[in-house]
Each structure stands twice: as C-alpha cells, then as structure tokens.
Amino acid sequence: MAAFLYRLGMSAARNKKKVLFGSLMVLFITVSLGLGMGIHLNGEITIPGTKSEEAMNVLKEEFSQGTEPEGGTIQVIFKAPEGQTLESEETENIIAKTLESISKDTEIASIVSPYEGGTISYNREIGYALITFKAEALQVTDASKKLVLESVEQARSEGIQAELGGTVEFSELEIGGISEVIGIIAAFMILAITFTSLLAAGLPILTAIIGLGIGVMSVIIASNFIEMASFSLILAIMLGLAVGIDYGLFIISRYRQNLMEGKGVEESIGHANATAGSAVIFAGLTVIIALAGLSVTGIPFITVMGVAGAFTVLVAVMISVVFIPALLGFAGERIRPKAKAASTQVPPKVSEQSSRWGRIITKYPLPIALAGILLLGAISLPALHLQTGLPDKGSKSVETTERRGYDLIAEGFGPGMNGPLAVILKAESADDAQATFAKVGKELSELTNVAMAIPPVTNATGKIAMVTIIPGTDPKSEKTSDLVHLIRDKAAEIKQQDQVEVMVTGTTAVNIDISEKLNEALPKFAALIVGLALILLMMVFRSILVPIKAVLGYLLTLTATLGFVVFVVQDGYLANLFNIPVAGPVLNFLPILTAGILFGLAMDYEVFLVSRMREEFNHSGNAKNAVLSGLKNSGSVVTAAGLIMIAVFASFIFVEDVMIKSMGLALAFGILFDAFIVRLTLVPAVMTLMGRSAWYLPKWLGRILPNIDVEGESIEKAQAAKKETVL
DSSP states (O other), X not given: OHHHHHHHHHHHHHTHHHHHHHHHHHHHHHHHHXXXXXXXXXXXXXXXXXXXXXXXXXXXXXXSSOSSOSSOEEEEEEEOOTTOOTTSHHHHHHHHHHHHHHTTOTTEEEEEOHHHHTOBOTTSSEEEEEEEESSOGGGOOHHHHHHHHHHHHHHHHTTOXXXXXXXXXXXXXXXXXXXXXXXXXXXXXXXXHHHSOHHHHHHHHHHHHHHHHHHHHHHHHHTTTSOOOHHHHHHHHHHHHXXXXXXXXXXHHHHHHHHHTTOOHHHHHHHHHHHHHHHHHHHHHHHHHHHHGGGGGOOHHHHHHHHHHHHXXXXXXXXXXXXXXXXXXXXXXXXXXXXXXXXXXXXXXXXXXXXXXXXXXXXXXXXHHHHHHHHHHHHHGGGGGOOEEOOOGGGSOTTSHHHHHHHHHHHHHOGGGGSOEEEEEEESSSTTHHHHHHHHHHHHHTSTTEEEEEEEEEOTTSSEEEEEEEESSOTTSHHXXXXXXXXXXXXXXXXXXXXXXXXXXXXXXXXXXXXXXXXXXXXXXXXXXXXXXXXXXXXXHOOSHHHHHHHHHHHHHHHHHHHHHIIIIITOTTTTTTTOSSOOOEETTHHHHHHHHHHHHHHHHHHHHHHHHHHHHHHHOOHHHHHHHHHHHHHHHHHHXXXXXXXXXXXXXXXXXXXXXXXXXXHHHHHIIIIIIIIIIIHHHHHHHHGGGGGOOOHHHHHHSOOOOOSOHHHHXXXXXXXXXXX
8 A cells, every 4th residue: 555655646746737627626516516516415313213203103104293293393481570460451363473484485374373272381370382484493484583583572672571392493403514613714823833834734625625515515415316415514513524534644744754864755645645645544544444334223314413423534534645645745744844954963862762752751651651541440430420411592592582481381281281292092993083082191191290181182083092291391301302212102001901001201201211212322433443443453453452552542532522512511610611501411423422432533543653663663663662652753743633633523513513513522532632642642652561472463364354554564675675776
C-alpha cells in the first residue's frame, strides 16, 4: 500500500493543476445536484417489528382516528389570567378570536376548541385546542406555522398565556450554521500554533471543507431516494469536518518533517503520502468499518446514519491522499519549518531525541499508568445507572413555546398527559366483547401509577377496543416505563383468563421499545468492533500485546465517556455549564453511536502514535527509545489532532437542540479522554512497562497475517536497493 500511495502522491504533485481542477469540478457537481434536489429528511426514529410498532399498525388500521391523526397536529394550550377561568366571557372571546384567525389557513383540516373537545382542566384554568392539518407534520409549511405563531402572539398581548404543542415542530433541528464556523475557527487557531505558519494551517481547513462539501452534498442527494433522519446529516457534518482536518494535519505534518530531513519537495510529498497517507487510510478504514458496522443492529435509522457518516469519512480519506499532495505541490518550500542551527559534529542531545512528557512517562510508567486507569475508572462509575430514552418537548429550554406548553399540560392535566398510552384489546369474537373489554379496562385502571383510564372505545367490528391510559408520571420517568412493562406482563394473564390480546402503543411506549432495542444491540456491536480491532491492529503492528492494550484503552474511553454523559445529562451535574435545560435520560442511540465513532477515532490516534514507535523499534531495537521517539515525533501532532476534534465536536454542545447537544458533549469529551489520557499517557506508560515483549508475534501467526506497511519500509528498501545498484 505504501508503494502505491508513494506513486500516487508523486503523480498528484506533478499534475497538481489537473487534480485541483478535477476536485473542484466534483465539488461543483455535487453542490449543484444537492441544492437542486433539496434536503428530504423525515426525522422519524422508528424500529419495525417492536411490540409498540405492531400495536400502532393495528390502531391505524382499525380506528379511523388513532392517538396521532395522519395529518400534523398543533395543540394551542391556553391558561386563563389570574383570577379568571377559561369559562370567563373575556377569556372565551380571546380564545374564539385566536382560533378564528388560525382557521383562515386553507391547509387546516379541522380545529377542535377546548369547549368542543372537553379538553379543559378540572380547575377550568388550562385547556387546549387541537388543530389538525391536511399534510403530515413534516410537510406543514412555514406560512401555516407563521399564522399560528402570529395568532398566539395576539392572544398573549390580550393577557392570556398561549403556548404550542403537538407533532408540528416550531423550533427546527439545527443543520449547519454557527457551530461549524466556530469549530473551523478554533481548528485554524490550533493549526496555526502547531505549524507556526498561516499557510500551512490553512491547507487542512481547505481540504476538509472541500471533502465536507462533497460528502455532505452526496448525503443530501441520497436523502431524495432513501428514508433518512435529520441526525444522519448532522453526524456526517461533524465527522467530515473533524476527520478531514485531522487527516490533512497528519500528512502535512509528515511532509514538513521530510523537508527538515533534507528530502526534496516531490520526494517529501511522496514519502508523506506513503507513510502518513497509509496511516490515514487505515485509520479512516477503521472509522468506516465501525460506522458501517452499525448495520448489525438491524435498526434502519441507525444503519442509514452509520452509512452516511462512513461515506463522508471515505470522501475525507480520498481527498487527503489525492488532493493534499497536489496542494503541497503548490505550496512547495513555503511551508518548510524554520530549522534550528545545529552542528553535525556533535551528536544530538537526549532532549532533542525526546520530549519532556515522554521522559516523565518512561521514568515513572507504573504510577502514571495506575493513575490514568483509576481516573478513567472513577469517571466511568455513573455509567452503571445509565438510563436511555428520547428527549421530548419537556427536554427543551423554557424559552421555547413547546416547553412552556408541555409544562402547562402537566400543570393542568397531570404529567402523564404528555405521554398517554394506547392499550389495544383484541377479542376472538364480538360476542360479549363489550363486557369483557369493560372488565379488562377496569383491571388496567387499577394498576400502579395509572392516573386515569378512559373507558374502552370499540372499532366498527366490535372485536377490537382501545383504552387510553394516562400514567401518573411523565414520559421520561422510569415509573412510566415500569407501567408499560407491567401492562405487558399482565397481558399473558388477561389472555388466559379472558381470551383478549393486550398490546400497548403510543409515543411513550414506542420510545421505550426503541431504547430497549438499542440497549440490547450495544453489547453485540461492541463485541464486533473489539474483535475487529484486535485483528486489524495485529496486521498493522505485527504484535499481540499492542492490539490488546489498544482495545482495553478503547473500552476505558467508552465507559468513561458514557459515565461523564450520565453525570451531566442524566444526573444534572454541570448542566448549567453546558446549557442543558433539564436533567433526563441519555439519548437512546447515543451509546451505540458513541461506541462506533470513538472506536474509529481511537484507532486513528493509536495508529499515528504507535506506528512511529514501531518504525523506531525496527530501526534501533530499543523499546524505550521507540516510546520516546513516538511521543517526540507524533505526540504534538496527536495533541493538535485531539484538540481539533474536541473543538469541532464541542462547538455543537451549545446549540439549542438537546439531541445534537448530547452528541457533541459525548464526542468532545470522548476524544478528550482518549487522546490525552489513553493514547498520550496510558499507551506510552504501558508500552514502557512491556518493553520488547510489546512487539512479540509468534512466527506462525506472522506467516498467516498479511503485512500492512504503514511505516514506508518498502519505500526505504526500494530506495536503498536503487542506490546500491547505482553504486
């Protein structure tokens, strides 16, 4: 692979104008197609085959109106002024005028006022109107939303509190914007400090933007042909930007080192592409496999999300090994580091062959290793009580009308009203079904944590009925989840006694099933990528202990990341610092997504750091010097790469959407733990303790494993042989 990349880098440098023109043409074509076709993201998170999904299908088939009408809905929630009720004449007039204003929209199918629907609280102070649109929630136009907002604002100006809820979103998911700009600016500053050159700092940013444009626009084009959640595009943006900058950093840094060693421009480009480029391909491949491996979960929206992210990383890798050599051809000597004057008669000092951090670690490897392990172990502890779920309107900021509407519903009707359960009853025949349904409905109403149960409503055949149950707790509560399981446990008893099949659905039940399905898939996925890591790293490093050490470090990173997320998001500590509105369950697909992404990125740093150690060990045979050389030559690059990743991911922490916020938080701190505690501290400490045994590989295994050259040994051997032939 190194020989091929060497030739590819040299060719790209010699044909730099053609490569530049071709890359820009690909970018122009994808951007044109993407903007022309538009974004089609349905934003749905569903898992076919779950119990709640099956029950929801029965509900839609058997009842003309299920718990969620086919069209998008908006709840306009009203609270009477102090000292009045919704039945006060003045309040009634304001509500009537508000709904009349909204009814001017021809896209509305129906409007049911609080008085017509009986949706008024017991104290008569809070109630809601239900607006149903002809189009689905995601297809409701901005014009319709604007009319509702203006009408509600008019009601507020007349002294009545009016907020919004329902399936139509008013605070849209943020895709692109200031977060990426902040991340790019931070990355540029880090690169400028690392390279001490504005030109050199700008090159990785340029390549990342081109790769991101091609990758993200390709995902947008794909959204026109396959169902894709909004998070797929967000993940692609996060990853494309972060790895694009990092991969450019690795290759450009190696190019500058080659110039310092006395190589010519083209030779430096070719050698950088052969060595750092090989590491980029392997590192990118691990990220791609990890993300594509999400398909083993069998969960469609997770699979699509993984494939979208993997494709963006693939584009970043291709841009890195083709476009960067061409840019380096344009830059030439202008980004050569300033050399320090040195005498060739005096051997280099120890301080010049190693870094201060490397000398500290190799001097005290055992206490440093123990301290790192204990620190990550302590951070991991909160993960033991991890609770997952999907954020709802109650997770939003109180500055949003949806959150205020959520709170009003809870105040007026109880917290469970924000997540009612629909229980489907199916009898074998219509004979005596009504009496049986009533009996079962009464039994369900007596279960723990049931605040209210609406009597059974039968369908046209009389064989199927629906009981609406209002839990006593909010949708995110563990007690609500326990109630869903309690109903399902009782279903077997009811089936045996009354010959009635019982199924539970509704948004709350669906979210519970999705969370449990994702939690079940996590161990299987983690086992897959751990096994994959062992095999791939054995091939790269020709060692048994190095891959085991790398995998154990990754597991420490993963548990510490989940522990920190639970500590902040679920337990609420430091929530104000990260602008998290309210403590609640961790995003249900975050653990499995974090496991996949951190695996790939952790292997990035492992390869770039340890490959330099192996390169030095092959030359000198001294294990300690190999550790010192690896930290000296790659430590600063891995540090800069880690800081860039953290800056990019952290820029998403302060967006409004809680789901994006939690993704940014997990990835930013995951990289912090992995790059700085695991790779730059634990890895060299453990490598020092293992000594030469770190590089042991049985001969029989060495013959079986393919030899992947990421250090450019084949290039050096070929050049040495060429020199001998000339002499």
